[in-house]
Amino acid sequence: MDNKYKVIGITGGIASGKSTVSDYIRSKGYPVLDADIYARKVVEPGSEGLKEIVEAFGEAALNEDGTMNRQYVGSLIFNDKEKRDILNGITHPKIRQMMNDERDFYLKTTHVFQDIPLLFENGLEGQMDEIIVVYVERDVQTERLMSRNELSESEATSRIESQMSLEDKKARATVVFDNTETRETLYKQIDEFLSTLS
Numbered sequence: 001m002d003n004k005y006k007v008i009g010i011t012g013g014i015a016s017g018k019s020t021v022s023d024y025i026r027s028k029g030y031p032v033l034d035a036d037i038y039a040r041k042v043v044e045p046g047s048e049g050l051k052e053i054v055e056a057f058g059e060a061a062l063n064e065d066g067t068m069n070r071q072y073v074g075s076l077i078f079n080d081k082e083k084r085d086i087l088n089g090i091t092h093p094k095i096r097q098m099m100n101d102e103r104d105f106y107l108k109t110t111h112v113f114q115d116i117p118l119l120f121e122n123g124l125e126g127q128m129d130e131i132i133v134v135y136v137e138r139d140v141q142t143e144r145l146m147s148r149n150e151l152s153e154s155e156a157t158s159r160i161e162s163q164m165s166l167e168d169k170k171a172r173a174t175v176v177f178d179n180t181e182t183r184e185t186l187y188k189q190i191d192e193f194l195s196t197l198s
Helices: 018-027 035-041 049-058 068-078 080-108 140-149 153-161 168-171 185-193
Strands: 007-012 033-034 112-115 131-134 177-178
Touching: 007 018, 018 112, 018 131, 018 185, 033 035, 035 080, 035 112, 035 177, 049 068, 049 112, 080 112, 112 168, 112 177, 131 168, 140 153, 153 185, 177 185
Parallel strands: 007 112, 007 131, 033 112, 131 177
Antiparallel strands: none
16 A cells, blocks of 8 residues: 555543544544544444344343443443453454544545544554644643533542543654644644645
């Protein structure tokens, strides 16, 4: 495959503004493949992924309407690394396969962005030509998360601390968008980056 076009990863932390960046890039006409959307697709009713999850965790993993019982599965894996690894072992390869197929399709004609929350945690940096980290200062991140999800400060802090720190991600990025200030400031940084893509 000739590397005329780039695969560009977008990542960040909870409430850092990743979706805002993805939506804006999408509005500029670039494909943005969102890992969360594929994560939902691989457990759709009737899918192979959902079938395997029911085999692993039992019928209680299914709702009456044939959808995955997210609450039940979530409660199983929340504090149980072994079960979480089983779930990830079922879903991650399928998500990756779907994303890679679409990525290869778009790469023939344009640069492709992949919005992957756990890009570094899942060791996917080797598959990217560039990695954008959407960065926000810690106090701003905490404040935004509290207001967005109606959390107390300690709840917000524990969610942020359960992830790899934004400082670590920033250090491993090839491009950093600082989303501490206004949306306009953020869009300007994105525009500048997009103008470097030929």
